[in-house]
Amino acid sequence: MTSARQKKYNNPVTAILTGISDLFRKQIPAGELKLTDRLDGKTVLIDGASSGLGFAMAVDVARRGARVIMACRSGIPEKGEKVKKLSGNPNVHMLHVDFSNVSSINELVVQLQSPSLLGIDILICNAGIVPKQSRKTPQGLEEMFMVNYFSKFLFVNLMIENHCFNGQETGVTGQNAKSKEQGSSIPRIIFIASESHRNPEKFEWADFGKYRDYSIGKSIELYGYYKLLLTTYSVELSRRLNPGAETNFSIFSLCPGPVNSNIAREAPKVFTPLLKLVFGIFFKSPAKAAVPAIYLAASGDVAGKPFDYLFLMGRKDVDEKASDPENGKKLWQLSEELRRTL
Numbered sequence: 354m355t356s357a358r359q360k361k362y363n364n365p366v367t368a369i370l371t372g373i374s375d376l377f378r379k380q381i382p383a384g385e386l387k388l389t390d391r392l393d394g395k396t397v398l399i400d401g402a403s404s405g406l407g408f409a410m411a412v413d414v415a416r417r418g419a420r421v422i423m424a425c426r427s428g429i430p431e432k433g434e435k436v437k438k439l440s441g442n443p444n445v446h447m448l449h450v451d452f453s454n455v456s457s458i459n460e461l462v463v464q465l466q467s468p469s470l471l472g473i474d475i476l477i478c479n480a481g482i483v484p485k486q487s488r489k490t491p492q493g494l495e496e497m498f499m500v501n502y503f504s505k506f507l508f509v510n511l512m513i514e515n516h517c518f519n520g521q522e523t524g525v526t527g528q529n530a531k532s533k534e535q536g537s538s539i540p541r542i543i544f545i546a547s548e549s550h551r552n553p554e555k556f557e558w559a560d561f562g563k564y565r566d567y568s569i570g571k572s573i574e575l576y577g578y579y580k581l582l583l584t585t586y587s588v589e590l591s592r593r594l595n596p597g598a599e600t601n602f603s604i605f606s607l608c609p610g611p612v613n614s615n616i617a618r619e620a621p622k623v624f625t626p627l628l629k630l631v632f633g634i635f636f637k638s639p640a641k642a643a644v645p646a647i648y649l650a651a652s653g654d655v656a657g658k659p660f661d662y663l664f665l666m667g668r669k670d671v672d673e674k675a676s677d678p679e680n681g682k683k684l685w686q687l688s689e690e691l692r693r694t695l
C-alpha cells in the first residue's frame with residue numbers, strides 16, 4: 354500500500370514542496386553542535402566536496418582542526434585552496450575520483466593506502482546526482498545507481514577490507530573485534546541519504562543493477578529508490594561491523610533537508626531561474642545544512658553508537674524496509690554478486 358507520506362517525492366514539484374514543508378516541521382533536536390566539538394588530530398575524508406554540501410562540510414571540519422581529504426571529480430586544486438583560505442587550515446588535500454567508474458574507485462583506495470594518507474577517522478559519503486536522463490557508466494551500469502548507491506558499497510567495503518581506517522580492528526564480517534578504550538577513537542562513516550528513501554513501495558530485486566532507460570520525471574522517483582538502497586546498506590553495514598556488544602564502527606546516516614546546492618544542475622534550462630529563486634528563498638545554505646553531518650562527525654554525544662539516523666537535527670527511525678534484516682542481507686548478497694561481475 355502506498356501511503357500519503359510515501360507519494361511525496363514522486364516528481365520534481367512534490368519533492369520540492371515536501372522539502373520546504375519539512376523545514377517548518379517541529380523537531381526535538383537530537384543534540385547540539387558546539388564550537389567546542391573539535392576535530393584536532395582527526396583525518397576526515399569527504400567525497401563530492403567540490404560543491405554544495407560537501408564543500409561546506411570540508412570548510413567546517415577544517416575549521417574544527419581536522420586534516421581534510423577532499424575526494425572529488427572536479428575542482429582540483431582550486432576548491433581545496435578555497436577551503437584552506439576560508440578555514441585558515443593548511444592541512445587540506447585533494448584526491449581525484451569519479452564514482453561512476455570502478456577503476457577510479459580502486460585507484461582512490463590504492464592512494465588511501467599510501468603512508469602519508471593512511472588512517473581515516475571519519476568518512477563522509479556525500480557525492481550524489483539527479484541526472485536528467487539515464488546514462489551508462491564505463492562498466493555499463495546506470496550512472497545514478499552507481500554514483501548514489503553502488504559506488505558507496507564498493508568504496509566503503511574496499512576501504513574496510515584494506516584497513517584504511519584508524520583504529521580499525523574488524524573486517525566487514527565483524528570478526529577479530531577488540532574493545533575500544535574510548536568511543537571517540539571509533540571510526541565513523543556517515544552517509545548523506547535522504548528522507549525520499551521512504552518513497553518507494555518495495556525493493557525491485559529482480560532488476561537489481563540492471564541498466565534502465567528513464568528521463569527527468571522518473572529520475573526523481575529513482576533517486577528515492579537509490580537512497581533506499583543506500584540507507585538499507587548503511588543499516589546492514591552497521592549490523593555486520595558490530596555483531597556483538599562492542600561498537601567497532603559508528604555508522605551514521607542522515608537527510609540534510611533541502612539544500613541550496615547544485616543538485617538541480619541538470620534540470621531543464623527553462624526552469625533554472627525559478628529553481629534558483631525557490632532554492633535561494635526556501636532551501637538552507639550548504640553551511641547551515643551541514644550541521645547535522647558535522648554533529649555526527651564531531652560530537653561526543655554520539656561516540657560509541659553503532660548506528661544513528663538524523664533528519665535535519667532530529668533523530669528518527671529509518672524506513673522499516675531499510676531496517677529489515679532480510680532486506681539488508683538480500684541487498685548485500687546482490688551487491689556482492691554484482692561486484693564479482695565487474
Ligand SMILES: NC(=O)c1ccc[n+]([C@@H]2O[C@H](COP(=O)([O-])OP(=O)(O)OC[C@H]3O[C@@H](n4cnc5c(N)ncnc54)[C@H](OP(=O)(O)O)[C@@H]3O)[C@@H](O)[C@H]2O)c1
Nearest residue numbers: 401403404405406427451452453480481611612614615616
Ligand atoms: N540538495 C538537496 O536538497 C539534498 C537533499 C537531501 C540530500 N542531498 C544529498 O546531498 C549530497 C550532496 O549533494 P548537494 O546537494 O551538495 O549537490 P551538489 O552541489 O550537486 O554536489 C554533489 C557533489 O557530488 C559530486 N559528484 C557527482 N557525481 C560524481 C561522480 N561521478 N564522482 C565523484 N563525485 C561526483 C559532485 O562533483 P562535481 O562538482 O564534480 O560534479 C559534487 O561535488 C547528495 O548525496 C544528495 O543526494 C541533497
